[in-house]
Each structure stands twice: as C-alpha cells, then as structure tokens.
Amino acid sequence: MKTLFRLMIYVRPSAKWVALAVSVMIMGTLIDLIAPWLLREIFDEGIAKRDMAVVLWLTLALAGVQAVKSAGMFAQGYSQELVGQNVVFRLRKELYAHLQRLSFSYYDRAQTGQLMSRMTGDIEAVKNFVGFGAMNLFAGMLTFLGTIIFMMSMQWKVTVISLVTIPFILFVLWRFNDKVGPAWSNIREQMGRLTTTLQENISGIRVVKSFATEKTEQQKFAERNEQNFETNMERAKLEAKAFPLMGFYGGLTFVLMIWIGAIFVVRGEMSLGTFMAFQWYTWGIIWPLNMLGWQINIMQQAIKAAPRVFEVLDTPVDVVSPSVGVPTTGMKGDVVFENVRFYFADQDPASDQPVLHDISFRVKQGEVVGVLGSTGSGKSSLIGLLSRFYDVSGGRVAIDGVDVREYELDGLRRSIGIVPQETFLFSASIRDNIAYGFPEATREQIEFAARKAQIHAFIEGLPDGYDTRIGERGVGLSGGQRQRVALARAILMDPPIHVLDEATASVDTATESAIHVALLEVMKGRTTFIIAQRLSSIQHADRIIVLEGGRLTEQGTHKELNEANGFFRQLFDRQKQIAHS
Structure with missing residues (x-):
C-alpha cells in the first residue's frame, strides 16, 4: 500500500488530467447504466404498446448516448495516457538525475543490466498501471456497484438470486492476487539478470570473439533466457487457471439470470423489457469482475516493479557537495x-x-x-x-x-x-x-x-x-x-x-x-x-x-x-x- 501511495505523488502534477479522465469515466459509466434502462422502455413502452414513435425516440436516445460516450472515450483515453506518460517522464528524469549523483561506490556494486531494466521495463510497468490499470479498476468497481443498484431498483429478487456465483468469482480473484504478486517479483528480477547478461556480452563482444567463447556466452544467455521463460510460464499458469474459472462462473451468472428471469416473466412478476435490460446489465457484473483479474495483474506488476525503481532513488549519495561550498576560482594546486x-x-x-x-x-x-x-x-x-x-x-x-x-x-x-x-x-x-x-x-x-x-x-x-x-x-x-x-x-x-x-x-x-x-x-x-x-x-x-x-x-x-x-x-x-x- 505504501508503494501505491508513493506512486500517487507522481500522479499529483497531472491532477487536472486525472480529474478529466475520472469525470468522463463517470459519465461513460452512467451512460452504460442508462442504456439498458432505455432498452427496457423501448420494449415495455414502445413495442409492448405498439407505439413506434416511442420506439423511434428511445432508439435515437440510445444511439445518442452511445455517440456521446464514444466522444468521451477519446478524451478519457488521451488523458489517461497523458497521466501515465507524465509519471514515466518524471520517474525517468528523477532516476537518471539520481544515477548521475550517485558516487563511485554505488557503481562498484551495481549491475548495468539491472539499472537498464529498471529504467525501461520496470518504469513501463508502473506507467501501465497508473495510466490504464488504476482508472479502469475504478471504472470497473463503479460499473459493478451501479449495475447492482439499477438492477435492484428494477427487480431485487432476480438480482439477489443471480448474484449467487459472485462470491466464487471473488474467491478466485483473491487467490490469484495472492499468488501472482510473487510471480511478477520473480519475473522482474529475472528480466534484470537477462538484461545484465545481454549488456555484458555486447560490451565485451571483442573479448568474447578474441577467446572464441561465443558458445559459452550463448549457453549463459540461454540459461538466463530459459529461467525467464519458465518464470513467465509459471505466471501464465496462474492466469490460465484463474481467468477461465472466472469466465465459467461469469457464464453461470448469465445463464442463471436468463433462467430465473424467464421464470419471473412467465409468472408476470417481471416485464419483458426488464428481462432484456437484465441481459445487458449482466455484463455490467461479469465484465468488471473478469477485468478485475487483468487489473490485478497490471497492479501487481507495478507493485513489484516500483520498489525496484524506488530502491535506486532511495540509495543515499555518499559524496555530496556542501550546501555552501568553497569556490575553486583561483585554485593553485598545493x-x-x-x-x-x-x-x-x-x-x-x-x-x-x-x-x-x-x-x-x-x-x-x-x-x-x-x-x-x-x-x-x-x-x-x-x-x-x-x-x-x-x-x-x-x-x-x-x-x-x-x-x-x-x-x-x-x-x-x-x-x-x-x-x-x-x-x-x-x-x-x-x-x-x-x-x-x-x-x-x-x-x-x-x-x-x-x-x-x-x-x-x-x-x-x-x-x-x-x-x-x-x-x-x-x-x-x-x-x-x-x-x-x-x-x-x-x-x-x-x-x-x-x-x-x-x-x-x-x-x-x-x-x-x-x-x-x-x-x-x-x-x-x-x-x-x-x-x-x-x-x-x-x-x-x-x-x-x-x-x-x-x-x-x-x-x-x-x-x-x-x-x-x-x-x-x-x-x-x-x-x-x-x-x-
């Protein structure tokens, strides 16, 4: 949590763009929540009563709100990317400036490949979360809660029964989040080692060729590459287990909604328009939870990558210039x-x-x-x-x-x-x-x-x-x-x-x-x-x-x-x- 709060410091200068993105996101979420309601009105007030004027106007209204949402998505996408890029720009600038200040004693121990990995891949992982993951995580939660509220206001019994599979999805998400964090930590470390091996080989290629050790270096790189491959496949295995299972429970939610909804329609306790709206709303429940798995993935990458960047930024500078240094003008050389x-x-x-x-x-x-x-x-x-x-x-x-x-x-x-x-x-x-x-x-x-x-x-x-x-x-x-x-x-x-x-x-x-x-x-x-x-x-x-x-x-x-x-x-x-x- 401390890492996330620290990342927010880098987001603060882009507060107005964050506000714009969030505002547009809230507007888009409201449109997503209103659209199924309009669909219900089309069926119940238009088609059921054979009033084509109502159907026409509500259909135009539905098309209109979707057009507004599409325009808003441009502003949201641009502002999100701008926030992410601003964070990357500032982080890289600070990291590079700090690397210039660090004394020789740090570089006596540091590996160039690890520093390159932190300057590139790790900061990019942070950008993906700040610019894309965090805001979409917020949008998903807002959509999920808003959908439940709208559904409960229309037919609370069907809503409650249909949500019976949600705890299973949340359990899978909890287990996935618990395991994918360490997996991404290993991946970031392995990538740093792989980059180090690559950097050393390229820098020392003349030595390699002089001693005809190309095969040895290939083997060394192959071992690092294989370790990186195996670590990524371990992470992929976690995803392969979690995401299909979440999709299965999400599908059950959809099937359950159709079955229970159909029963209530037949009994006359639910209108056909509400039934159709619920099919749309169902995706407002399933999509955020499924996307939550991907957002957790992105968040864990950032949580494991950011400390590697902050580790360098927090390294104390052993040799510093005094606050009021003696000028060297006129130095003789005794x-x-x-x-x-x-x-x-x-x-x-x-x-x-x-x-x-x-x-x-x-x-x-x-x-x-x-x-x-x-x-x-x-x-x-x-x-x-x-x-x-x-x-x-x-x-x-x-x-x-x-x-x-x-x-x-x-x-x-x-x-x-x-x-x-x-x-x-x-x-x-x-x-x-x-x-x-x-x-x-x-x-x-x-x-x-x-x-x-x-x-x-x-x-x-x-x-x-x-x-x-x-x-x-x-x-x-x-x-x-x-x-x-x-x-x-x-x-x-x-x-x-x-x-x-x-x-x-x-x-x-x-x-x-x-x-x-x-x-x-x-x-x-x-x-x-x-x-x-x-x-x-x-x-x-x-x-x-x-x-x-x-x-x-x-x-x-x-x-x-x-x-x-x-x-x-x-x-x-x-x-x-x-x-x-």
Missing part, C-alpha cells in the same frame, strides 16, 4: 594528504585491511609527482580521493589548505583534469569528445589540445577531420589513439591539477616520448600526478612516491630511489633487463 585511510563501502573496518593506510605527503603547485606501485597497491584509489570519487575513511586530503570535502563538488572536479586508465569515448565526433568537458571551446583551442596530445596529425588525415564520428566506446580508433583523444580532452580543460592514470600505457615508446615532451609545456605551473607502471612515463617527474599494499613505502627523486634497494630499484632493474633482452 596538495596535501594527511594520515589518509580509506576503505571501500563493502569493507568492514573491524576486520578488513584498508585500501590505503596512513598516507601522508605534500605536493607543491607545479610539481610533477610520479605514483608507482604494483597492481592493487592503491594508486588509483589515492587519486580518486583527490577528486572525491570517494571520501576518505580517516585523515584528510586538502588542496590549497582547504579540505576537498569543503569545495563545491563540480568545481573541484573541473579543476582536476583526469586521463583515466580505462579510456571511454562517446559515440560522437572527435571534436565533441575532445570538447566534452568544455563544449564552448573554439576550434583553435581544440586543435591546440590535440597537438599537445600528439593526435592532431592523425585527426587531420581522417576524411572528415575533427567532425569524424567514432563508434561506441571509441570503436574505430586504436587503444593509443583513444588515449590521446582522452589526453587532449583533459588538456583542453586547462585545470590547475592534472592526473594521468596510465595515460600513455597504450602508445609506443616513441609516441610516449613525444607526448611527454609536449606535456612539459602544459604541465608548467600545474600540479601533475602521473600514475604509471613504466618508469619511462615518470622520467620527468620531480618526485616519485611508491605504494605497496596501501602504504607509502618510498618517496624521493629518481636518483634517490635508484640508490635505495626498494620497490623502485627492483622495478628499474627488471625493466632494464627487459629492454636489453
């Missing part, structure tokens, strides 16, 4: 890590080892710092704290003496130009990808950034130059080309702090050298963090810090670390041997 400790959201501080433990160092404006460490040493997590992709679990990270948690969040992130390890490009032109963070950039500014990233000559050689569209995730470009486009994107932002996370890992040594030479000018006066595995990537660093198991174990210049016998020296010796082999 960075301080003070006794920083960090755990991921799913870690238990009481038993798990921290990702980063007691990290402390200072970086002055314009200093280039190399960050070295083996896989899993915490390099990327360290930089993630700087941009507040995550918040520290202990200690603090400060820029220009201000805790990063006190800065206006968007301004903070725009002040840190990041080239991530996993390069992501959008399905758009190269120009749009480079200018993604600075869409108002001029052509000269875009080309300047591309030159510094050593990608300008390649772009100019393309058929459409900077207007060349690239495929999803940068398909059509090599790994090195994608990295250089991402590098140009960061350079164009002109931030006081640069972060290059394995930014040249996919380029050859000659290109890497050319990029670093070009970056020397860009990095002047800017604080730069270079996360790297290759020592050649940090050859121009003023200082190098080494992370091992989440701890800062070494810190110093290239010369100082080379003279020590730590991780840096061991890495230097290994890479030297590889270069000479």
Whole structure:
C-alpha cells in the first residue's frame, strides 16, 4: 500500500488530467447504466404498446448516448495516457538525475543490466498501471456497484438470486492476487539478470570473439533466457487457471439470470423489457469482475516493479557537495594528504585491511609527482580521493589548505583534469569528445589540445577531420589513439591539477616520448600526478612516491630511489633487463 501511495505523488502534477479522465469515466459509466434502462422502455413502452414513435425516440436516445460516450472515450483515453506518460517522464528524469549523483561506490556494486531494466521495463510497468490499470479498476468497481443498484431498483429478487456465483468469482480473484504478486517479483528480477547478461556480452563482444567463447556466452544467455521463460510460464499458469474459472462462473451468472428471469416473466412478476435490460446489465457484473483479474495483474506488476525503481532513488549519495561550498576560482594546486585511510563501502573496518593506510605527503603547485606501485597497491584509489570519487575513511586530503570535502563538488572536479586508465569515448565526433568537458571551446583551442596530445596529425588525415564520428566506446580508433583523444580532452580543460592514470600505457615508446615532451609545456605551473607502471612515463617527474599494499613505502627523486634497494630499484632493474633482452 505504501508503494501505491508513493506512486500517487507522481500522479499529483497531472491532477487536472486525472480529474478529466475520472469525470468522463463517470459519465461513460452512467451512460452504460442508462442504456439498458432505455432498452427496457423501448420494449415495455414502445413495442409492448405498439407505439413506434416511442420506439423511434428511445432508439435515437440510445444511439445518442452511445455517440456521446464514444466522444468521451477519446478524451478519457488521451488523458489517461497523458497521466501515465507524465509519471514515466518524471520517474525517468528523477532516476537518471539520481544515477548521475550517485558516487563511485554505488557503481562498484551495481549491475548495468539491472539499472537498464529498471529504467525501461520496470518504469513501463508502473506507467501501465497508473495510466490504464488504476482508472479502469475504478471504472470497473463503479460499473459493478451501479449495475447492482439499477438492477435492484428494477427487480431485487432476480438480482439477489443471480448474484449467487459472485462470491466464487471473488474467491478466485483473491487467490490469484495472492499468488501472482510473487510471480511478477520473480519475473522482474529475472528480466534484470537477462538484461545484465545481454549488456555484458555486447560490451565485451571483442573479448568474447578474441577467446572464441561465443558458445559459452550463448549457453549463459540461454540459461538466463530459459529461467525467464519458465518464470513467465509459471505466471501464465496462474492466469490460465484463474481467468477461465472466472469466465465459467461469469457464464453461470448469465445463464442463471436468463433462467430465473424467464421464470419471473412467465409468472408476470417481471416485464419483458426488464428481462432484456437484465441481459445487458449482466455484463455490467461479469465484465468488471473478469477485468478485475487483468487489473490485478497490471497492479501487481507495478507493485513489484516500483520498489525496484524506488530502491535506486532511495540509495543515499555518499559524496555530496556542501550546501555552501568553497569556490575553486583561483585554485593553485598545493596538495596535501594527511594520515589518509580509506576503505571501500563493502569493507568492514573491524576486520578488513584498508585500501590505503596512513598516507601522508605534500605536493607543491607545479610539481610533477610520479605514483608507482604494483597492481592493487592503491594508486588509483589515492587519486580518486583527490577528486572525491570517494571520501576518505580517516585523515584528510586538502588542496590549497582547504579540505576537498569543503569545495563545491563540480568545481573541484573541473579543476582536476583526469586521463583515466580505462579510456571511454562517446559515440560522437572527435571534436565533441575532445570538447566534452568544455563544449564552448573554439576550434583553435581544440586543435591546440590535440597537438599537445600528439593526435592532431592523425585527426587531420581522417576524411572528415575533427567532425569524424567514432563508434561506441571509441570503436574505430586504436587503444593509443583513444588515449590521446582522452589526453587532449583533459588538456583542453586547462585545470590547475592534472592526473594521468596510465595515460600513455597504450602508445609506443616513441609516441610516449613525444607526448611527454609536449606535456612539459602544459604541465608548467600545474600540479601533475602521473600514475604509471613504466618508469619511462615518470622520467620527468620531480618526485616519485611508491605504494605497496596501501602504504607509502618510498618517496624521493629518481636518483634517490635508484640508490635505495626498494620497490623502485627492483622495478628499474627488471625493466632494464627487459629492454636489453
């Protein structure tokens, strides 16, 4: 019930359209109730008394009210759809906006396919109930009660006897409602898993083909598809049991009405016109109850789908901008890590080892710092704290003496130009990808950034130059080309702090050298963090810090670390041997 009340919040902005739909629906219901009464008058006052004028006028009246109802159905259908679409529009808008606000810790756990399923199928199920199911449920109840009232006013004895099968129909509906809810819950969950499997396969299709695992992936999808099929068939079995049984009891009601009505007509206790009207009214009893089964079906879909949407909307945002954030205008780039400790959201501080433990160092404006460490040493997590992709679990990270948690969040992130390890490009032109963070950039500014990233000559050689569209995730470009486009994107932002996370890992040594030479000018006066595995990537660093198991174990210049016998020296010796082999 709580879910339905919450959905009503999204209906409220469309209150006038709901009022219109309900008003037209009530009018249509009244017409449906009046029509059989007119039929009775045609038989009793017209045909029985051989008065064709009465027959003609009442027939015209019957046709007239049906015409009015048909016109009203247009307004009702349009307003119902508008209400449903408004709810969908608002829900999707809120959900998408909330997804943009959720921090990295949420996406570390969330499955893309599940989110896609909630954004599409689950919200569509909500729309079907709000725009169609709820109002038709109301119309059915109104028709059912109104029909009984009209019938009782005409001949209460026949009405009471004919309604003997109604409790059986209501019992079937109660049992159906009790079982179909869990069935739809399973279906929504299975659909989310199926969508996840599909999304992962499409996103990783190059890996699939590289390892020739198409059959394995087909089998995985087939299993999910079969589970979805079986879950839907379980739900269909419930419907197949309930709806025909309801139809059977409804048919009995109709047969009983004819039999009992005929007896009363023969006895003279019921007119032929009333008997004919009762045949019409019978459908006003049977139809709402049969339709109630379908409306329950639609309602249960929405009741099971809506919580999946609200679950995302109710997920708290771990990293939020302060209500009155410190502006980043004039930021210099003096960075301080003070006794920083960090755990991921799913870690238990009481038993798990921290990702980063007691990290402390200072970086002055314009200093280039190399960050070295083996896989899993915490390099990327360290930089993630700087941009507040995550918040520290202990200690603090400060820029220009201000805790990063006190800065206006968007301004903070725009002040840190990041080239991530996993390069992501959008399905758009190269120009749009480079200018993604600075869409108002001029052509000269875009080309300047591309030159510094050593990608300008390649772009100019393309058929459409900077207007060349690239495929999803940068398909059509090599790994090195994608990295250089991402590098140009960061350079164009002109931030006081640069972060290059394995930014040249996919380029050859000659290109890497050319990029670093070009970056020397860009990095002047800017604080730069270079996360790297290759020592050649940090050859121009003023200082190098080494992370091992989440701890800062070494810190110093290239010369100082080379003279020590730590991780840096061991890495230097290994890479030297590889270069000479």
